[in-house]
Amino acid sequence: MNDETQWLSPREQRSWRAFIRLNQKLTARLGSELQSNAKLSGPDFAILVALTDEPAGRLRFQELAKAIEFEQSRLSHQIGRMIKRGLVAREECAEDGRGAFVTITAQGRETIEAAAPKHVAAVRRLVLDAVSPEEFDTLGDLAERIIKHLDETAP
Amino acid sequence: MNDETQWLSPREQRSWRAFIRLNQKLTARLGSELQSNAKLSGPDFAILVALTDEPAGRLRFQELAKAIEFEQSRLSHQIGRMIKRGLVAREECAEDGRGAFVTITAQGRETIEAAAPKHVAAVRRLVLDAVSPEEFDTLGDLAERIIKHLDETAP
DNA sequence: ACATGATAGATGATGTGTCAAGGACCAGGT
DNA sequence: ACCTGGTCCTTGACACATCATCTATCATGT
Numbered sequence: 001m002n003d004e005t006q007w008l009s010p011r012e013q014r015s016w017r018a019f020i021r022l023n024q025k026l027t028a029r030l031g032s033e034l035q036s037n038a039k040l041s042g043p044d045f046a047i048l049v050a051l052t053d054e055p056a057g058r059l060r061f062q063e064l065a066k067a068i069e070f071e072q073s074r075l076s077h078q079i080g081r082m083i084k085r086g087l088v089a090r091e092e093c094a095e096d097g098r099g100a101f102v103t104i105t106a107q108g109r110e111t112i113e114a115a116a117p118k119h120v121a122a123v124r125r126l127v128l129d130a131v132s133p134e135e136f137d138t139l140g141d142l143a144e145r146i147i148k149h150l151d152e153t154a155p
Numbered sequence: 156m157n158d159e160t161q162w163l164s165p166r167e168q169r170s171w172r173a174f175i176r177l178n179q180k181l182t183a184r185l186g187s188e189l190q191s192n193a194k195l196s197g198p199d200f201a202i203l204v205a206l207t208d209e210p211a212g213r214l215r216f217q218e219l220a221k222a223i224e225f226e227q228s229r230l231s232h233q234i235g236r237m238i239k240r241g242l243v244a245r246e247e248c249a250e251d252g253r254g255a256f257v258t259i260t261a262q263g264r265e266t267i268e269a270a271a272p273k274h275v276a277a278v279r280r281l282v283l284d285a286v287s288p289e290e291f292d293t294l295g296d297l298a299e300r301i302i303k304h305l306d307e308t309a310p
Numbered sequence: 311a312c313a314t315g316a317t318a319g320a321t322g323a324t325g326t327g328t329c330a331a332g333g334a335c336c337a338g339g340t
Numbered sequence: 341a342c343c344t345g346g347t348c349c350t351t352g353a354c355a356c357a358t359c360a361t362c363t364a365t366c367a368t369g370t
């Protein structure tokens with residue numbers, strides 16, 4: 001094996017490790033707050049938000065999958081579990097016999113409406129409070145740039 | 156329910172969503188590259204790196220858990236699976252009858268040594284190539300600040 | 311009408327993460 | 341010697357993620 005690997009410099013490594021660590025910690029913290037405040041997981045929350053963003057409160061599987069960037073299969077499993085808990089329902093699609101809609105239920109709405117304020121508060125408390133508005137903008141800019149780069153380098 | 160929630164401004168929301176999305180995409184991409192290049196998951200990789208950082212190639216469960224910030228139980232399950240695959244081994248601890256060491260095996264070393272260069276290359280290609288060195292420093296600074304804040308606000 | 315390939319979604323197997331409960335051992339006081 | 345409480349690690353149950361595979365339906369060309 002050729003050993004001309006461009007290892008990370010100490011500086012790069014420090015930034016990289018901080019970034020990775022932050023992701024892990026943040027996901028864990030927000031997830032556990034959501035869980036104890038509202039009995040929702042991160043994926044549950046993302047799905048309910050996407051559905052309430054729709055006037056009709058429903059979406060085709062495909063569109064929902066695209067909106068939150070879940071793979072088909074992952075979404076299918078996730079929706080299956082959420083149906084069991086009464087948060088969403090599955091509806092036949094008249095125009096396309098293969099397709100199906102996911103609809104938010106009344107209970108799903110109650111749950112998300114109760115959860116959202118606490119979640120936003122947690123985001124403010126855990127993240128926004130740690131940096132200035134300008135810095136947060138910078139973070140957003142960098143994130144968008146890297147995402148764009150990732151999508152261009154797509155597999 | 157009092158409705159004085161400080162919702163995110165459009166600007167804040169844009170940054171927040173980009174940040175979250177980036178985390179998800181990046182974890183997914185790096186995980187899948189690791190998986191196809193080396194048959195390792197992110198957690199596998201983190202553990203092998205932590206063990207090779209030790210001269211002895213071994214650590215107590217506690218210390219390993221602290222080093223990579225895994226909960227005890229999570230680590231225990233993870234190590235169990237890795238033992239099955241021959242990447243690490245469990246060793247009794249003479250000084251403390253309750254404790255145990257995790258040791259990297261020869262096979263574990265081979266695996267990580269083959270995986271690391273490709274992983275670093277992926278990090279460069281997917282992330283470092285998208286931003287300037289100064290920007291990456293900034294990212295690191297912000298990440299460290301938020302982590303510090305998270306730890307101070309610890310549960 | 312009918313083949314053919316593409317698309318929508320479901321399903322089972324396996325690996326991963328979290329929580330709650332448990333078993334083994336240690337340390338300190340009595 | 342014996343509690344008692346804490347520490348170290350394991351275990352089982354369940355939610356989640358990914359992969360490969362499957363079925364049903366659609367859309368097109370003949």
